[in-house]
Amino acid sequence: MPVDIAADIDVCQYGRMSKISPCCPPVLHAALSKSDAEDLASLFKALGDPARLRLLSFIAAQPDGEACVCFLTEPVGLSQPTVSHHLKVLHDAGLLEREKRGAWVYYRVVPQRLEAIRGVLATRGPRPRAKKGA
Amino acid sequence: MPVDIAADIDVCQYGRMSKISPCCPPVLHAALSKSDAEDLASLFKALGDPARLRLLSFIAAQPDGEACVCFLTEPVGLSQPTVSHHLKVLHDAGLLEREKRGAWVYYRVVPQRLEAIRGVLATRGPRPRAKKGA
Numbered sequence: 728m729p730v731d732i733a734a735d736i737d738v739c740q741y742g743r744m745s746k747i748s749p750c751c752p753p754v755l756h757a758a759l760s761k762s763d764a765e766d767l768a769s770l771f772k773a774l775g776d777p778a779r780l781r782l783l784s785f786i787a788a789q790p791d792g793e794a795c796v797c798f799l800t801e802p803v804g805l806s807q808p809t810v811s812h813h814l815k816v817l818h819d820a821g822l823l824e825r826e827k828r829g830a831w832v833y834y835r836v837v838p839q840r841l842e843a844i845r846g847v848l849a850t851r852g853p854r855p856r857a858k859k860g861a
Numbered sequence: 862m863p864v865d866i867a868a869d870i871d872v873c874q875y876g877r878m879s880k881i882s883p884c885c886p887p888v889l890h891a892a893l894s895k896s897d898a899e900d901l902a903s904l905f906k907a908l909g910d911p912a913r914l915r916l917l918s919f920i921a922a923q924p925d926g927e928a929c930v931c932f933l934t935e936p937v938g939l940s941q942p943t944v945s946h947h948l949k950v951l952h953d954a955g956l957l958e959r960e961k962r963g964a965w966v967y968y969r970v971v972p973q974r975l976e977a978i979r980g981v982l983a984t985r986g987p988r989p990r991a992k993k994g995a
Contacts, residue, residue, distance in 0.1 A: 765911045768908070775905035841983075
């Protein structure tokens with residue numbers, strides 16, 4: 728199985744996901760286009776699974792911030808094919824990078840990607856509540 | 862239909878969603894429990910739909926940060942029942958508050974909820990890459 732190694736992570740390089748990068752407008756600052764909304768929804772769908780969140784969290788919590796795929800089935804209590812599927816979804820969404828070393832593949836969270844999502848969800852600060860007749 | 866008015870928004874008051882509030886550990890700082898992961902995945906699922914993202918975005922982009930339900934079907938090009946379903950999902954996830962004024966219901970984004978999600982996704986800063994044999 729070929730393995731892509733993302734040595735220089737650029738959140739603008741993820742193909743159709745590029746529009747959620749920090750270079751693009753956040754959700755709450757102006758009305759999203761249909762295309763931007765579809766791209767962003769794909770990313771939230773990737774995060775909308777408990778097993779995938781636990782995998783992300785487990786990998787990020789490791790002492791050196793990465794984990795071998797061989798150690799990822801036990802923490803989430805799922806089969807190897809299921810874990811591999813979830814890792815692929817996270818990798819395709821740009822949330823994990825992977826690197827082959829010898830016989831094993833290591834996964835690492837892409838912090839720039841998480842920061843991009845945080846930027847997309849940034850609010851504009853408090854606004855006065857409208858005073859309209861009840 | 863009864864309408865709940867959340868006058869004082871507290872992200873810790875959203876029942877089973879309470880664990881993703883700012884008072885709880887973020888995804889990337891320690892391994893998530895199964896229960897926390899399920900709660901958080903529910904929230905990302907609510908965001909994982911283009912129509913819901915466009916509704917959130919459209920409401921937030923209004924001059925006073927709120928929109929009457931009667932004006933929300935046209936911007937997303939969906940039927941009233943479909944829009945109502947999406948608004949209910951967003952409201953149930955704590956992302957929208959609603960208020961009845963006369964004959965109409967007005968929706969407003971809950972910025973504290975978005976900030977809570979941003980907090981959950983906060984990273985721990987850059988780490989040195991592991992130097993292991995290739």
